[in-house]
Amino acid sequence: MEIDRRNFFKVGIFTAGTLIAPRLWGDIGLETVAEQPWEGPPGHENEVLSVCQMCPNGCGIRVRIYEGRAVKIEGIPGHPLNNGSLCPRGQSALQLLYHPHRLAYPVLNKGARGNGSLQRMTHEEAVGLLAEKIGDLVRRRQTHRLVIVSGSHSDTDELILRRFCDSVGTPNYIKIESLGRRSRSMAMGLSQGIFKPPSIDWSNCNFVMLFGSEPGTSDISPMWLLRGFGELRQGRAGRRAKIVHVSTHFSPFSSKVDDWIKIKPGTYGALALGIAHIIISEEKYDADFIEHFTLGFEEFKEVDGTLRPGFKEHVLNNYEPAKVSSITGVPEEVIIRLADEFSSNRPAVAYGGDGPASYSNAVSELVAIHSLNALIGSIDVPGGVLIQRDPPLRMPERVSNNSLFTHNLSQPPVDDSIRSSNLPVYMAGSNLPMRLSDSSPYPVEVLVLVDYDPLEEAPGPNYWREAFKQIPFVVSFCNFSDESSRICDLVIPPGTFLERWDGKSVDSSVGFPVWGLSRPVLETPLDGMDPSSFFMKLAKSMGHQIAGAFPWQSIEELLKEIAMDLNPSPGQVNPWDEIAAKGYWSQSPYRFGRQREVYQTRGNRFNFFMYSMEAAASHLRSAGYANLDKTGTDLAQSAFLPNHNSAEFENWDNRELFFLELFGTTLSGHGRHFSLEGLRELQELDLNKSWGLWLLINPRTASKLNLSNNEIVWVESNHGKLSARVKKVEGISEDSVGMIFGQDKGTEHSDTLSNSAMSLVGENISPLGGGLCWGTTKVRIYRA
Amino acid sequence: MTRWGMVIDLDRCSGCQACVVACRQENNIPVVGREQAAMGRAIFWMQIIEEREGGHNEGRTRYLPRPCMHCDNPPCVKVCPVGATYRNPEGLVGQIYARCIGCRYCTAACPYTARYFNWYEPSWEPPREKSLNPDVYVRPKGVVEKCSFCVHRIRKAQRKAKDENREIEDGEVIPACAETCPSKAIHFGDLDDPDSEVSKLAGSRRAFRLEEFLGTDPKVIYLREGEWSE
Structure with missing residues (x-):
């Protein structure tokens, strides 16, 4: 550039401006003008109290609603369990509520499962269709061929689904508890007689x-x-x-x-x-x-x-x-x-x-x-x-004595469990999916999955695929198109816990009884009908004793009845309003010496x-x-007496194989909500990454196998194999490898097959207690 | 004048990352996705930093929640060529998004790596945008952003106190990270008020600040692990 008089002034003014401007802006107070709109936007705002169900424990939550949208969740201050705080999963619940891949309406698969054409229907039509299928079992007096497998955290679902099974006449309500819970409960039951x-x-x-x-x-x-x-x-x-x-x-x-x-x-x-x-x-x-x-x-x-x-x-x-x-x-x-x-x-x-x-x-x-x-x-x-301690709820009487087919109710359950009222033991003897696929002890005709994706969450997904083939009609209540629902006949979105009525007793934690009231946080609900409301509607449409077992007009009415004896203040006749205003009922302190x-x-x-x-x-x-x-x-x-018995491992003697350690983290838990992108983007501590499936391996083991970080390897067990990236971690033993629950489980990968580490595990059930033993597998590692 | 500061008790912190999730929800921080995250472009106003001492299972790995330090002598402010970042009289280091030209001098100058650049226009696939916090701006592509000490919560509390014709009380302002912390490791308040909780905690013999030798004078004070305070 030629330095003439004009250019000299141009450059000079620009330089001086650049040097002086920030100071000048500061002096005239521009920064305060440019700050964010502190007054906040005008709009209607309110707060709804409810119960978190991202895990089974039941923390009290308050949801901030702005102009009809849920914009933040915090804990309820003073709540006995969480006292105003929330864990990372609870903080992520809005990602579930507003997930773009949530199913909007029930879908019927016409034709071959997985390949047939999909027919959209309303929830009412879905109720009618299921009523028709179960009605057929009623006509043929084969109601025990209905199986409901539920992984729902909701206490109300537990009550309604069990009641539905009792009234129809099937012994096959199967509750999938969180991993390890059954064994922990059994240990307390054997030593103290308390099965929790x-x-x-x-x-x-x-x-x-x-x-x-x-x-x-x-x-x-x-x-x-x-x-x-x-x-x-x-x-x-x-x-x-x-x-x-x-x-x-x-x-x-x-x-x-x-x-x-x-x-x-x-x-x-x-x-x-x-x-x-x-x-x-x-x-x-x-x-x-x-x-x-x-x-x-x-x-x-x-x-x-x-x-x-x-x-x-x-x-x-x-x-x-x-x-x-x-x-x-x-x-x-x-x-x-x-x-x-x-x-x-x-x-x-x-x-x-x-x-x-x-x-x-x-x-x-x-x-x-x-x-x-x-x-x-x-x-x-x-x-x-x-x-x-449990809250003194006024639970409705069981209807097993007034079942439509009492003799069907006493058939052996398909999970081969022994449920004896005079023996404090619940025992699931053998493999549920294998028995379903073998039609043992009788063929199952209608299978209903509630908030449970066995192809992702259960060990041995191939057994489940076989079982599905043997069952004429399979229904899944799920909010996302998951592995199992893709090969179901009918998929019904149940909505999230933020859109429903529910009553929740807190799980083992504080000791004294706490009961939380969960309610819809949005004035206009999104798409979905919760399983409790769905089955109540279904029961009413079926007539007989089945309808009679559900006299309530709504879940809210049922909850009001259940909560009748929870008196927040002495002498109060109806505790409902006070519980609703507070969000929960509790009776502290813990009573020692009983x-x-x-x-x-x-x-x-x-x-x-x-x-x-x-x-x-x-x-x-x-x-x-x-x-x-x-x-x-x-x-x-x-x-x-308390004993140590050697644990059994598959291929115990094979020294070339590694113990497979599957573990959860505070972010992933047992893997159920790890599909939420907000959680997956967080760095998994120790791993520095979350996206994708990782194999944690000791550096010395890695060097013996000549593997380096980020390399893709096959991890193969007797039950399946999958590929993962190597991450060297000192904390893993040299004879073990580690994987995290739920990694690479994501609704955004809808075109891929199951990639959950659980698919490597065999259906190994502890005979005493019936709990799943997910640590018994050994795996081979080799370069992909 | 109030001088806002934060105390993080590392002995209480379990590294659960609830603060990180709460911060992202509160401040409308977008998910950048698998590819961008792999390139280190995920945005964390609050982040858990790992610090390793010795071999992994012989020594220890420490986890340290890291918000913006809101330095009293902030290096980021000095290098900003357009005055987009500033320190206000309450000690908050703010960011004016509309003025930021995306040069990232501040990001390079920050010794705590607390500043993040928006490489793309943030997007929320419908209906995700419904959960956006109305109190916080969504930042456009090409600007730098960072922790604001939840300044919108500070202003709300100040406005409420003003409406009620009273002084703001200690503990009345709670940033999203502190509110959700399950083990109550994060405290927030006025460092100039000798009776505030943060002032008292800042005087603990466990107290230290990150990279103090740089003279940045950060207003986030950490409490060491491993012993009872006093």
Whole structure:
């Protein structure tokens, strides 16, 4: 550029302007003018109280509504479970409500499943179609050939669907519980007679030993555990509790605790009993508690002279630290240190989570862990294990005696479970999808899936595909086109929990009873009809006793009846308005010292010697179950004490294969909502990525296999194979590989086949308790 | 004059990322998708940063929630050629989107990597846009954005206090991250008020600030893990 007079002034003015302008703008206060519109836009705004159901636990939520749109969810301040806070999944619920791929209306598949033409219909037409199919079973007196499998978190769905099955006359209402829940409940049931997972009084606890338990992955509410974490750390003046985490791999949570202990897969119970050995031999147990609240610590004789072995001798003889160390891989001195700290920092708590619940010996391992609490008297005391009390709901009477076909109701259920009212044991004996595909014990004609996608969530998806082929009519209640619904006959969108009425008792957490009222947050509901309303409408359209079993005009009316006895204030006649204004009902504080409520076992004591396990074993043997040795169903009396039985793994002897560890994270839980993009974009701690399917592998293992980061490999088990990208992580053992639940599960990949890591797992059911053992699989790794 | 600041107790923090999700929902932060995320273009006004010490399972990995530090001596403000970023009298470091020319000098200058660039026009596939917060602007393509300490919540609380003819109370302003935090690790308030919770916590012997030697004077104070405060 030629420097003439004009250009000189141009450049000079531009330079001076650039240098001076920002300062000038500041001086005249432009920044305040340019700030965001602080006054907020004008518009109608309100708040609706409800209950979060992104997991089964039931936190109280308040939804901010602006001009009819739900724009933010927060916790209800003062709510006993979440006290104004929410976990990442709860914060993501609006992504579910306003998901662009939500199904808008029921769809009937005409022609070949998966390839036929799709016919759009209304919910009323769908009710009519299902009424026709079930009506046909009624005419032929074959109502037991209707099967409903529900993975819904809703208490109202549970009530209505079970009632529908009872009134129609089918024993086949099958509830899919969250992973590990059944085993955890069974462990409490065998020792305390309460078939629900334990609650823990975090705020008064001094020492916590978590066996394979992490926030977000365990049955215990993630909010309760995360809240407890803060309380234990800096919640009490001058008292900072110690948190010990025992697990097979080093996770992000492991780095947040005070002490991480590495353990071999399937050996948690052995470590617990090794700790018990030291506590007993050094007489550091709570003798007073043992004497008044337990049964079977010492050897004893029954009235008929039968000699029962005692827990004390059993542990002293079988679980000396050196032996336990060789089983678990935990050094002897660490076992001694843990025993010392656990017994001398009371109140202390031992809690078994997903880790022990994932193996074939789940129930006995969890019982062994819980026996530590009995040993130091940490049950039903401040800072110890609590029993979650239920709210006094006025539940409608069961209709099983007034069923349309009572004899159909007493047919053997298709999941081969033993449901005995006089035996405190629920037992699912064998593989449900295999029995469905074999038409055993009878062919199923109508299968209804409610909020359950077995091809993604259940192990062995190929068995389910076979089962679908054998069943003439399959219905799925789901909000997205998922793996299972793509090969169904009828797909019905049930809507989200933010669009329905529901009543929810909080799951094991705070101890005292809490009941939350869930209601539609939008004035104009989106598309969908919740399963409860749908089945109530269906029942009414079918007449007979079936319609008579549902006298309510709406779910809201049913809930008002259920909540009649929940009096927020003494002497109040109708508590509904007050519950609706507050969003929940609760009765605090926790009532300690009610021995009959806490121990519903023989003698109303903690049963070291588990009578109900003995009864279950005998019942099972008479029912023809053979391979039950791992659950302690042999005749040895000591088998009914807390024990460590070796976990069974597929291909155990093959050293070239790796243990497959499937775990959840606070973001993914057990994988159900990981299709939400907002969650997937977050970096999974430890992984730095979420999108895609990743294989976590120890760097030394990776170098032996000559694998590098990001490389694509095949992961193959006896049940399937899938490809994943390698991520080297030090925290994984050299003999294991890890995968995260739900990764690559996404509605946006509707044209791909199932890629859930669960497809690698076999349908391995724990005979005692019927829980799924998802940690028993070994896999081969090779370059793709 | 109020001087807004935040205290994050790392001993309470469990690394659950609820703060990150709440922040994204509150501040209309778009999802950029698989490909863009792989290129490091996902936007996080609040992010959990990993810090490794020693070998992974021998040493520790620390997790640190990182919002904008709202420095009292902000390097980003100094380098902005157009005055799009500024420090206001309350100590908030703000961003004027309409003035930002997308040069990203501020992004390079920020030692805490708290600033993010919008590589594309943000999009919300219908009906996702229904969940957008009406109090917060949606940023266009080509501008830089970052944590605002939920300034819209501050203004709302100030307006309410003014309407009621009173001073704003300690604890009345709660940013989205602090409100949702399950373990109550995040605290917010006036650092110039000696009686405020944040002032008291900031005086803890566990307190430290990130990269203090740079002289940025950040107003986010962290509390160390591993011991009882006082």
